[in-house]
Amino acid sequence: MGIKILHVDRDYVRIPLVPGGDARAVVWPGMGGKNASLHYVVMKPGQENVPHVHKMSEDIIYVIQGQGVAVDLDQGTEHPFTKGSVIYVPPGIQHTVKATGTEDYIVVGTLAPADTEMYLKAGIKW
Secondary structure (H helix, E strand, O other), rough: OOOOOOOOOOOEEEEEOOOOOEEEEEOOOHOOOOOEEEEEEOOOOOOOOOOEOOOOEEEEEEEEOEEEEEEEEEEEEEEEEOOEEEEEOOOOOOEOOOOOOOOOEEEOOEEEOHHHHHHHOOOOOO
């Protein structure tokens, strides 16, 4: 496989990660991503993603717009973030992200290695 140029509005599969929101896998195992994945997520203020854990993957999220809290459900702690923040979640931590404030929360996130189990549980097949 050679270089690919992808676009978040065209080259993706939806992930059922944010009820009422928009979560897209752009780079993922189904398109050839083996060692990492890349997701594009938009949430409205007040929305949060489904609590989840990546057993073997590091979750790294860059906040393009918005603010909120990343919640470590294992420790019961909330970690506020704003535009420009990078959220790092080690493997094995059950977590969720809540969008707060007045503008949409827009992020790009990567899982390394790609969390194949998450896609399969979501019913995404390749």
